Amino acid sequence: MTGNTKVWRAPLAGLASLAMIATMGVAAGTAAAAPKTFTFNVDGVNLKFDKDRAQAAGVKFDSEKQVTITDGGTADVLDAADVNAAKSALADYNAVYTLTGWYDGSTAVAAEYKGAVYTDPDTKATSVTAHYGRLRNNNAKDVYTVSFANAAGETAHALNAVSTSWHLLSGDKLASWQLPTDGSATDGRLLSSWTSTTDGEKVDPTADLSGKATWSQNENQWTLLLTAGYVDSTTVTFSNTDFWSEGRTVKIDGKAQNKVVETAKGEKYGKDLPKATFEKGGQKWVAAGFATADEAKKAADKRNLFSKDTQVDGPTTLYAVSPSEYFTVTFHTDESKDESKAPDAQDVVKNGTATKPADPTKKANASQKYVFSGWTTDQAGKKSFDFSTKITANTDLYAQFKVSEVKVTFDPGYGKEPVVDTWFKDGDTFKFPAFTRDGYALTWGADALLDGKKLSINNSGDLGYIISTGEDVDKTNFIAAGKTFTATWTKADPETLTKLEAKVNENLGDDQDWYTADSYKQYKADYEDYLAKKAELANGGYTKDEYSTLISQLSAAQAKLVEVGNTNLYRVYNPNNGDHYFTTDKVEATRLVQLGWKGEGVKYHVVAARSNSYNTGVKDDEGKYIYDSVSANLGTAVWSVYNPNTGEHLLTFEGEANVLAKSGWVKEDIKFYTSQHGDAAVVRVYNPNTQGPAHVYTNGGEASVLASLGWKIDNNAKPVFTLSK
Incomplete structure (x- = not known):
């Protein structure tokens, strides 16, 4: 969330201090084109x-x-x-x-x-x-309405209409963009004509049609209905693939992409063919024409090129054709990514096979080790190459590597105890080290449920594992390569245990909405086991080690709970400076919209601050027990920090908030809490072209769309929060 540099700010009456003024200026000297x-x-x-x-x-x-x-x-x-x-x-x-x-x-x-x-x-x-x-004038056709519909029997073929009807001034004509088009290029039917229901004649819908309009007494206006006519259809695809794989760029009508044309089936193509060009190394030449794959393989003087007179009987893919005589197999590695030097290129006789070279290698980094996984014909690694394949064109092969081991670090977080680095392989079981500390219980927070999980190394080189989110739904989570888990130590004494017991109320009804039903049911069962263990250890009072055992057991049970976000998180957008602002206050969001911001609805559900009361065991002067409260939040507090120089608001955890506060940011307050094991992974993206830069919190889908427009996905594209949908 950010604005432009040096944004003027003023408090808004009746709103929280975080609210931003709707109209923000741009600093003098910021280059901007004059509005049109x-x-x-x-x-x-x-x-x-x-x-x-x-x-x-x-x-x-x-x-x-x-x-x-x-x-x-x-x-x-x-x-x-x-x-x-x-x-x-x-x-x-x-x-x-x-x-x-x-x-x-x-x-x-x-x-x-x-x-x-x-x-x-x-x-x-x-x-x-x-x-x-005049819309209603039965003496003169000042205005008439043109409507479109499918003819009887063609109702299955949807029309793709900008509008289903138009008002036209007599003498005006419909523009081509106003006409409905064939709703689908793949339903086997092609929109080919329009017929006036007034006289049953076919008409040109872009002509002056006012003479065919009739007065409708029911509608009290002049109307004309045009019905669509269809013929059986198929498709012709003009491919931008370089058929001989010479590394050339093929453009169809100036665009490096396929062009798909729907045409009447069983009839001549009848249309002008697009223009195809080849480009490579600054050179450009026009293709000789188009041909099917079988025809393209023939010598130039023996090909039958596709033309507007060619009959099309079914789906047809055509390639731009020109002669090719190159048969070089080139191997590619990326030395900038610590991959070894590529093997030498090989010249291969037509229909011969390439020789498999020695496997390249890739150096390990601080958190990942690699193994060579094969050669592919695409850089993305999706099309594997078989060295028995006959070479009939220039071929580029790309080395692919996969992560074979992932390092995870465990930090005991106290004293001089050393950190422990553990390398996990695909199929290993996750295990926390057994740190000990006299008088304290070791807990790992919500991460405790990782213990015993089977791990798999995913395509990103992280450790994936399965977790049940309740209601018999499983999902894959991950542990980022190089992640550090820091132990949390709690004093092993009765006060700590009492507060931990109070953190989750095991006596809530079945209609409670803090946790998913399944996870809360499991917690109550785990709590009964805990009480049985507590009773077992009660004889003669508890030792520090026994308190530690009970705290660890109860903490592990609470770590399994799946929190439900029952508080709306609204997102509003300032079109004047690109700022996205998030708030749980509906009144605040509404006021900002009234001031010119764009309301973008409820993007996520979050957890508000929660607390439970508990008996401290201490009595007051009247002999009554004193009750206190304890936080019932299982997730982590999300803070808002504000940059007075850019107008930017950032949502982050307290650690980053404290660091930013030392750099001149203003640490504001807690906005909400994350949902423990929530079902919405939230990523953070930012716009590098603003001086803020502008941040927005969203799902992976919207993040990918923004990334395609030049935004950057923060945190190595890993989620920063876990909220609820």
């Missing part, structure tokens, strides 16, 4: 702009005929936010007239209807004019 402006025009007679009407941000009243909008939506693009701002500046008109759309010349602008696709693909409008007319 768009001009909206009306006739000033029946449609007028009202200078006395409350104006949206960015609206400049020029005259009754014109307003200028300073872009308030997506930068540099006319979008729905700009259109809505212009509409809000219009004087009331709906009682008499209907606005049929904004036009750039004769082309309808799509901003009001297409969401993320703001204008017609061939139009980048900056000045648009309103078209309008």
Whole structure:
């Protein structure tokens, strides 16, 4: 969560100190392009702009005929936010007239209807004019409605419509983007025509159709219904794969990606073929054409190239063709990642086989050891290579390694006792070392349930293990390579044991909502075992070692509990500075939205501060026992810290909060607690292009999307919190 540098802040009345002002300025000297402006025009007679009407941000009243909008939506693009701002500046008109759309010349602008696709693909409008007319007029077709539907018997083939109907001013024409398209390219049916239900004739839907509209007494307006016609279809895929694997980039119509075209089945292709080009080393040339795999293998003078006259009887994949005579097998390793030097490249006779070289090696790092796992034809390691394969094209092979052992460190956390490094292999069983300390009980917190878990090394080189989250649901968790587990020592005495017993109430009803039902049921059973052990050791009073035994047993039982987040965590976004803000206070979130922030709903559920009361065993002056409270939170407190220089708020644990506080940050307060064994792993991503930088807490899916846009995933892409969905 962050803003731009040197953000002005002021407290908001009635809100917590963490609330941020909705409008934030950018420091002088920050480079930013001037906002784009768009001009909206009306006739000033029946449609007028009202200078006395409350104006949206960015609206400049020029005259009754014109307003200028300073872009308030997506930068540099006319979008729905700009259109809505212009509409809000219009004087009331709906009682008499209907606005049929904004036009750039004769082309309808799509901003009001297409969401993320703001204008017609061939139009980048900056000045648009309103078209309008009388909706209900049975004497003249001022405005008529065009609707689309499937013909009888074609209901299974969904239409992909921007809108199912449009109001058109007589004489206006539908733009191509306003037409529904075939809802699926793979359902075997191709949308091929439109028919007017008025006279049963096929029509061009982008022509002037006002003459076919009829007056509908029921709907009290002029209407025209167009029904879709279909033919059996299949697909033709123009592949951007370099058929001979020469390391060239193949572009189809200028894009390095496949182009899939749905076409009528059993008929000639009938369309112009795309243009294919090859690019490599600064050179570029046009492909001779397209051919199927079988045809592409033939000599150039014997190929039958695909053309618009080729009949298509089923799914067809085509490759851009040009001659190729290279047969080199090249081996790749990455020395920058401590991999040994690559074996020498091999020249292989056509249809011959390459010779398997000696296995390369990779040096171990501080927490992982590696073993060579084979050669693949892709860097991602998904396509393994068999050295019996006949070489018919240039081939690149990439060395792949997998983690064979993972180091985990155990820190006793006191005195001069040395830390213990343990290397685990795939299939090993996790085991904590047996540290001892006189007069203290050793606990490992929620990590205690790891003891005895079977480990597997996953693709990331971490240690995976299975944990039951209750209700018979298992999930895979992981231990990051190089992780350090630090022992927690609690004094082995009656006061500690009493507080630990009070931490979880074993007498809650079946409808309790602090823990999952299964894990709480297990805890009550474990607590009965604990009480039996306690009774067994009670004879003659408890020794320090016996207190230690009881504390360890009860701590292990509580470590299995799966906490339920029953407090909403709201996320709001400031579009002016990219700041994401998280709060459990619905009132605070609502106020920020009222101030211009964008509400993004409840992203997670968290645990608020909890406590249970317990009898201290001490009596007051009246002889009554004194009761105290103990924290009932099993997760870890999450703090908020604030950077006064950037406006950034960061959610983190107390350790990092203390470090940041020494660097000038303001340590604020505890926002919530994590959910012990919660079902939502939360990762932290940040925007390196801001000076904050901007942080947001989200799931792995959204994090990957943001990473594709240039954001970075913090903490080596590992979760920072465990919350609840």
